[in-house]
Amino acid sequence: MYGGGNVFEATKFDDLQTEDPVKLAEFEARIARGEKIEPNDWMPQLYRKQLIRMIEQHAHSEIIGALPEGTWITRAPGFRRKMAQMAKVQDEVGHAQLLYSAAETLGKTREQMLTDLINGKSKYSNVFNYPAFTWADSNIISWLIDAGAIVNQMANAKGSYGPYSRALERICAEEAFHLKYGHDAVVHMATGTPKQREMIQAALNRWWPPIMTFFGPSDKMSTHTETLMRWKVKMASNDECRQQFLDMYVPKIWELGLTVPDPKLKKNMETGQWEYTEPDWDEFKRVINGDGPCNAERLAVRRTAEERGAWVRRALLNPKAKYVRPLA
Amino acid sequence: MNELAIKDLLYKLADDQLILGHRNSEWTGFGPILEEDIAFSSMAQDKIGHSLAFYTLLQELGEADPDTVAFTRNANQFHNSQLVELPNGEYDFSLIRHFLYDNAEIIRFEMLSQSGYEPIAKVATKLKGEVKYHVLHANTWIKNLGTSTEEAILRLQTSLNEAIPYALGMFELSQYEQQLIDAGVYAGEDAVKAEWFKRIQAVIEKTDLKLPDLNTIEPKLGGRYGEHTEHLQPLLDEMAEVFKIDPTAEW
Amino acid sequence: MSLTSLDPRVTRLNLPEEMPTIEPKPELDQFETYEAFHQKKEGAAHTYVGPVHAPNEDVAFLFAKEQYSRRFPCVGLWIVRTENVMVTPYSGDGENVYDMMRVEEPAERSAQAEAYEIFHLKKRGKAHTHAGRVMATSYQEALQEARTQFGDKGPIVNVWVVKSKHVLQSAEEDKDMWTTIPEKKYREAIAYKVMDKITKYKEEHKTTAP
Numbered sequence: 001m002y003g004g005g006n007v008f009e010a011t012k013f014d015d016l017q018t019e020d021p022v023k024l025a026e027f028e029a030r031i032a033r034g035e036k037i038e039p040n041d042w043m044p045q046l047y048r049k050q051l052i053r054m055i056e057q058h059a060h061s062e063i064i065g066a067l068p069e070g071t072w073i074t075r076a077p078g079f080r081r082k083m084a085q086m087a088k089v090q091d092e093v094g095h096a097q098l099l100y101s102a103a104e105t106l107g108k109t110r111e112q113m114l115t116d117l118i119n120g121k122s123k124y125s126n127v128f129n130y131p132a133f134t135w136a137d138s139n140i141i142s143w144l145i146d147a148g149a150i151v152n153q154m155a156n157a158k159g160s161y162g163p164y165s166r167a168l169e170r171i172c173a174e175e176a177f178h179l180k181y182g183h184d185a186v187v188h189m190a191t192g193t194p195k196q197r198e199m200i201q202a203a204l205n206r207w208w209p210p211i212m213t214f215f216g217p218s219d220k221m222s223t224h225t226e227t228l229m230r231w232k233v234k235m236a237s238n239d240e241c242r243q244q245f246l247d248m249y250v251p252k253i254w255e256l257g258l259t260v261p262d263p264k265l266k267k268n269m270e271t272g273q274w275e276y277t278e279p280d281w282d283e284f285k286r287v288i289n290g291d292g293p294c295n296a297e298r299l300a301v302r303r304t305a306e307e308r309g310a311w312v313r314r315a316l317l318n319p320k321a322k323y324v325r326p327l328a
Numbered sequence: 329m330n331e332l333a334i335k336d337l338l339y340k341l342a343d344d345q346l347i348l349g350h351r352n353s354e355w356t357g358f359g360p361i362l363e364e365d366i367a368f369s370s371m372a373q374d375k376i377g378h379s380l381a382f383y384t385l386l387q388e389l390g391e392a393d394p395d396t397v398a399f400t401r402n403a404n405q406f407h408n409s410q411l412v413e414l415p416n417g418e419y420d421f422s423l424i425r426h427f428l429y430d431n432a433e434i435i436r437f438e439m440l441s442q443s444g445y446e447p448i449a450k451v452a453t454k455l456k457g458e459v460k461y462h463v464l465h466a467n468t469w470i471k472n473l474g475t476s477t478e479e480a481i482l483r484l485q486t487s488l489n490e491a492i493p494y495a496l497g498m499f500e501l502s503q504y505e506q507q508l509i510d511a512g513v514y515a516g517e518d519a520v521k522a523e524w525f526k527r528i529q530a531v532i533e534k535t536d537l538k539l540p541d542l543n544t545i546e547p548k549l550g551g552r553y554g555e556h557t558e559h560l561q562p563l564l565d566e567m568a569e570v571f572k573i574d575p576t577a578e579w
Numbered sequence: 580m581s582l583t584s585l586d587p588r589v590t591r592l593n594l595p596e597e598m599p600t601i602e603p604k605p606e607l608d609q610f611e612t613y614e615a616f617h618q619k620k621e622g623a624a625h626t627y628v629g630p631v632h633a634p635n636e637d638v639a640f641l642f643a644k645e646q647y648s649r650r651f652p653c654v655g656l657w658i659v660r661t662e663n664v665m666v667t668p669y670s671g672d673g674e675n676v677y678d679m680m681r682v683e684e685p686a687e688r689s690a691q692a693e694a695y696e697i698f699h700l701k702k703r704g705k706a707h708t709h710a711g712r713v714m715a716t717s718y719q720e721a722l723q724e725a726r727t728q729f730g731d732k733g734p735i736v737n738v739w740v741v742k743s744k745h746v747l748q749s750a751e752e753d754k755d756m757w758t759t760i761p762e763k764k765y766r767e768a769i770a771y772k773v774m775d776k777i778t779k780y781k782e783e784h785k786t787t788a789p
Contacts, residue, residue: 033671036703038737041669066357071586072570072586074566075570076570077568077570077571078395078571078579079376080765083766087766090370090373093362093365096362097362097631097646098646111605111607112603166629166705177768179768180771183771184772187773187776191777192578193577195574195577196579255780255781297584297589300594300598301358301592305357305359310360312473312480313361313608314479315479315480316472316610316634317610318610321607323606323612324612324662326612327630327666327739328627361632363646366649367641367642367646369645454759455759457756457757458756460753
């Protein structure tokens with residue numbers, strides 16, 4: 001589950017002057033033809049760095065994203081929900097595994113990525129720093145956060161890097177279950193008892209502001225961004241993703257008689273664009289930088305899992321083994 | 329066929345799997361390595377699925393629906409062995425429990441797939457392949473870790489010693505034991521236990537672990553008759569926390 | 580003091596409120612990698628699904644089974660240590676890598692010919708699939724053989740060559756481990772249908788978008 005919003009800040013690797021112009025031209029021509037790049041191909045430094053960063057952040061978002069819904073894994077009501085909630089959270093861990101593998105093909109080891117995550121050096125999707133207070137929060141996450149993630153992931157699946165596209169294809173297929181499951185749970189709550197309805201509205205109220213920041217602030221268009229779009233690393237702008245999400249899901253929220261807690265939210269029929277209250281980007285930045293309600297807990301849990309599992313990994317380590325990057 | 333005897337058997341099968349599946353699901357997101365996290369979760373889901381299959385048979389025999397049975401009974405109405413309700417502890421304990429439990433479970437499934445009571449035979453036949461993977465998973469881990477570092481071997485040995493008395497509790501005889509055997513439902517707990525001992529011994533022998541002398545150990549009994557450790561009721565309260573907000577609601 | 584969480588599982592972990600700084604992970608803390616290939620149905624070619632990290636191939640099998648075949652039909656699984664896969668260069672889409680490649684002289688040959696498994700990638704971004712098995716005394720000879728036997732079947736952008744003895748194959752008698760997968764509907768999108776509930780709600784409330 002990943003919205004992609006906080007990835008494309010400028011980096012220090014923008015300089016294409018140092019790249020071999022012939023190879024760069026071949027590389028760009030391949031992408032322009034609609035061919036995928038595979039791990040052994042020549043690629044510019046900027047492409048490699050940005051992809052590692054993006055796929056790694058996506059992977060972290062999955063493994064951390066398992067925690068808010070994991071909050072309710074032992075309390076899901078009834079067999080149907082209990083089994084599905086387990087499968088849903090499991091999928092997030094599975095997605096992390098797929099994505100770390102894709103990032104590894106570019107040359108960063110999983111050890112390094114996990115170390116960077118638990119030391120707070122790399123980022124993950126900001127929404128997972130918010131708590132899931134009730135079962136209904138978990139339902140809203142399953143439906144709307146996953147819906148947002150699908151918008152982003154479907155776009156990225158058409159990107160130029162082969163291993164990332166392959167991973168995303170599998171991930172999107174599984175997300176289809178998440179989305180339907182989440183929607184099913186929300187519909188049951190919204191059309192259920194008054195208590196259930198109250199729970200789901202309260203959860204929607206809590207989650208709407210983070211959802212609106214899920215795709216990140218409007219992109220600052222720069223040569224950097226243009227290059228990444230030409231290379232099919234960045235496939236859609238943050239605003240495009242947000243608009244697409246609103247288009248697809250606001251009507252589905254409204255048809256359940258639920259209220260979106262933003263009085264300004266409406267579709268401008270002339271422009272075809274949704275208008276909304278600008279999200280609080282100062283809070284967004286504060287939370288990304290560590291000062292959110294659950295940042296400390298999320299990292300502490302991940303770190304503890306790593307530490308308490310270390311004896312298992314130490315025990316089975318084959319000293320003769322040699323690390324080889326996964327192939328594809 | 330004595331219906332009470334069949335129900336007693338079904339409750340014990342279903343309750344064991346529900347509680348163990350629930351416990352194992354607590355690991356999701358916290359496992360020692362990503363891939364193992366995924367595998368362990370799958371097995372937890374299978375266990376819950378198995379319990380549902382057996383609760384469904386109970387419903388067909390006139391008991392309440394599976395959700396009501398699973399989410400509204402109190403600890404003293406549960407027939408699971410105490411082994412499955414113990415807290416997860418660290419991964420060594422969870423693995424050892426998984427090993428001890430699933431090696432017994434596969435025998436039950438093998439026997440029940442031949443059962444003279446057809447509804448159980450059908451379910452057991454269908455689900456046996458899943459338990460086969462669970463056993464392969466458990467045995468592979470125990471063989472690997474049980475021959476590895478001193479640290480790992482010590483951890484497993486400590487957990488094994490701790491879990492064994494509870495594991496023996498899995499084979500607590502039912503008040504209907506002889507009737508189930510006579511009716512050809514399955515060969516009974518003593519037979520399961522004898523075969524289980526052979527199988528776990530065969531695995532343990534390939535490791536640096538030592539199986540305690542089972543004859544000198546007092547089994548932790550009572551689970552099959554509703555006597556439980558202090559850990560079961562809080563587990564059930566947690567499991568039903570949302571369900572009990574409104575048990576008549578559709579969640 | 581330990582951390583109290585909304586997640587009772589986290590509360591039970593007894594996390595300290597202040598975490599000590601953590602050492603970087605040692606090399607291979609996540610183990611080496613293995614590549615997994617699954618077979619969708621009887622007679623179908625094994626197709627690449629992805630890697631797992633594992634300490635050995637038995638554990639890799641346990642891991643790959645749940646990571647790559649817990650959904651969608653599957654009847655078999657192959658596991659190969661990544662290190663044991665020989666990879667050719669990649670050609671462009673629509674080309675045939677066999678035509679562009681100069682196969683080098685092998686550095687070493689086995690005394691006896693042995694079996695090699697050949698995997699083809701037909702298009703960039705897709706997955707390698709098993710093309711067949713050849714007998715050879717080296718990877719290079721296996722590649723030559725593969726070109727002769729399967730090299731003219733349309734575009735092939737990349738080839739993987741693996742000694743058959745390096746492939747852990749699931750056993751025939753283990754197929755029942757996958758038989759119930761199609762029945763696990765609770766993890767499929769198709770199991771969730773709520774249109775009726777929505778329609779009923781709308782009829783009862785006649786909601787209109789604000």
